Amino acid sequence: MAISLSFFPILAALLVACAQAATVVYDFNITWVLANPDGLMVRPVIGINGQWPVPTMRATVNDTIIVNVENQLGNQTTTLHFHGLYMNGTTEMDGPAMVSQCGIPSGSQFTYNFTINQSGTYWYHSHDKGQYPDGLRGPLIIEDPNMPYKDMYDEEVVLSLSEWYHEQAQTLIPKFINKVNPTGAEPVPNSALLNDTQNVTVPIEAGKTYMFRMVNIGAFAGQYVWFENHTMTIVEVDGVYHEPAEASLIYIGAAQRYSFLITAKNETDKNYAFVCSMDTTLFDTLPADLNYNSTGWLSYSASNENPTPAFVDELVEFDDMTLIPTDRQGLLPEPDQTITLDVIMDNLGNGKPYAFFNNITYTSQKVPTLYTALTTGEDAVNPAVYGEFSHSFVLGHNQVIEIVVNNLDTGKHPFHLHGHNFQSIARGAENAGTFDATNSSETGYPAMPMRRDTLVLYPSAYIVLRFRADNPGVWLFHCHIEWHVDQGLIATMVEAPLEMQKTITLPDDHIDACKAGNVAYAGNAAANTQDFLDLKGAPKAPAPLPAGFTPRGIVALTFSCVTALLGLATIAWYGLQDMGAASMEEEKRRVAAIDPANARTEM
Template structure:
């Protein structure tokens, strides 16, 4: 008789369930026109766009072999929301965990997904994903608390859309002619990378909708006419059921909701997405700020567009669900008092180049010469020292399993969706809150800073997610456990702001990184092809890891007072002005002295009598 150990039976069972999902991505340019208004190039996969939705089951291994066939642009893939525990090298953030993949190079992502919920994948290299390089990554879980409560699921991606290429728009954004940092206004808005979408449903039936904002800049409001939604998951975290009539979905945030259809089939119901107008400096007359899609009960019934002209941003904020009130289904309690507190403030500034930049405290993120993970792998015992990671990567070294409290204040008048790689976090404080009182704070022009000695009581079971909205002139406080050794980016997910430096770096348990992380040879080969060093500190110094001479640096601050160059320049300017005025006066007076006197009546010399002022002028 054949006998099996309990471990063997478990391994067999897991093996029977888990599988490997292998995909080949040939990334290249394709021409599309998703809003019917303008053809443009986008980044496609295997000659197609929209990109393929990736469906996996919890426990599967995902292997994606990517070839960069763009010809003129480097790229990468970030698996947004994936913890990558033990596979930090697969996170996909250029110059954090890998080198940018240059044209003609291949790169393999290979990791196991031990999570559940709604995620997405996108390029994480230099203004790349808003050119179309983004799509849903859906992790199915047969043991989800709501697994047996719905018949079918739909994924819905919300996005803003530009008719111009990002490389063209970036020159307008980072420009001497844009000192306020006004972000380019989208030309259109899309749902599932198109418009006028329909979703066929049956009456008296429950559906799961997975909602993802895959845009570049604009948050959107989401609601379904005549239907309530039950939130059951947010950013990969199952929640206790929460009723909502409208969602506020900022860039990179995700919600899963259950929607139960009604009894009647007499009409079709509108799915409405509306742009957050408060994020735009101007609203062009030709930009349509809302879209209508439909839950189709009856294919023969008309599809009417929503009339939401009576609603404005204040109305939306009063109706939108406040995600701070969500309760995770696992009821994870509030983490204990922190071992490490990080306190940062968002500033939007101009630096010496005259361009607009974004800063966390006084640092605008500037990529190192060596990817930060590779520095952690190559600097030996010095990898625990913050100095080796450079000044301008805004690095924070965390000890293994520390409870980290992150306080993020906003000195800016706009919202910022901040994302932490490798983790989700507890949201324990946010002011001002979303909801009816939100705009009361803004109308008072208050700048609210977090006071650790004077705050409302923290929730005992806080909401948990991986993208949090930082309110205008307000703050958020989050906590997480540093239990995932690796290099993790923390950044605003508005791509304009990320590109202008609104990012920082967490280096978690660096002493454990070399023994837990293994960088494949094809990753090093990509670095060689891109001419990016793979060893040493942030300045690529492999001899003295504390010597940062030659590191990449951010532009200098505009000085408050006079600099030596300014004083010298002003002195020469004033001297030149004085000499110029003196010259004009001297030569002007000299000219007048040489003018002939008018002839008297007794002067009879021919040709010398001035008979008019014009004649005098001509002679002068």
């Protein structure tokens, strides 16, 4: 048998990769701990192994990561999602509760086991009950000895951005999704954090170049970032290396990541501020006591004063759509399937505010969607088996998929796709309106589109994304503002379900977690294992509002009802009072003054 000489270099590379690969094990005991990151209030936060902030996870491309989780929260289930990792061949390790697994009940153990085939800047967080704003989130760095910029910097700095709340998520969510908040005003944070603290100092040496890996681990606010008197050279977004691009200010939406190079000055007589400023246009109200900036300093010398940041009167962000991937991957061909999703924020019949894709607000089903895909046989290709309110789309294996998102809302939304990055081929400017596919032309699309896994959609505008469905699994597509996830701004991509059935076997601890939580783990969305097309009993969203109701109408009706009830209560209270003698005499004098003829000496 003839063997091509080109085979030997490939074999050698594979042997080297296998020799270098390692197994990285993390043992995570998830518990409540006390913390005061902004110096304003001590509160319970979710920590790992009795510590908070939680550790930064690290591994190298081709490593296997094993995370042994023990949930000791006592009062909540939990999961872990490794944001941005494709989980090729292991969709069951993706982490969203009631999507790829059951929540891990308190007192239970669960193991995540997956191999890394990508490098870059990522993060991990809980994907259960809007929980991660309470602190269960941290950076995840995957090193690559062959990364294209490894010879261009001397040291690495990891910085996380977030907002912080003094109340726990499970207190805030019921207040937020409530009929007394019909306009859906999201909870405004109490503080901005940098590396889960404030006033961060980064020691640097003159003349050296640093690669900053910056991760927005927040639940809500995008942040503007700038370094005074220093230029950022962007080299990576969301785990994808791009050709160097200089920027003076960048915008990092919730869940996005940027890596950039900064070269230190040769002089060491000054320190310089850098600022991370929350996007306050996302907030319905701006409390007078909110400091929406977090400040750090590039410290050339500990003996130098850390200066007050200069006032910035205009925030002009770098346009990430102009980036070109270093692999120069060309525009994917015309899509085999196009999914159009319209973003709507509205109320349902219970008066509470929800978020919708195409008038459907996501509702978890009785069976995790992945388990339905694995246990419904040939019917797994029928979207109906996953339940209407999982908002599932079945994708063909290796097909090119296009997702068009039209924002019918006046706020920004950072949209994230699990299991893939995507080509960002079009984004409308603010108030551009909806995407008109009939008038679009691919001649206007970039030849080598920027790729990432989370893209910010502007108010009253659109985005167009394209990816190849080459990773069988169940993957969410959702806004990464956690309050909007809680409201239901989610769709489900069920990718090549029949392929999944050939390759995936659920580990025992998946089934054990479901049993411990009394959750079904087979059948359609209604847990029907006999007739997969009988969806009777599948969870649904609340009924719609009666025609003609609007949020303002709800507010007016609510206050009218409250006012009427208070008025009736006052009348009833007054009528039930037992008037004393003095009050009776006063009443007789009042009546006599009105009409002396009606005055009597006795009552």
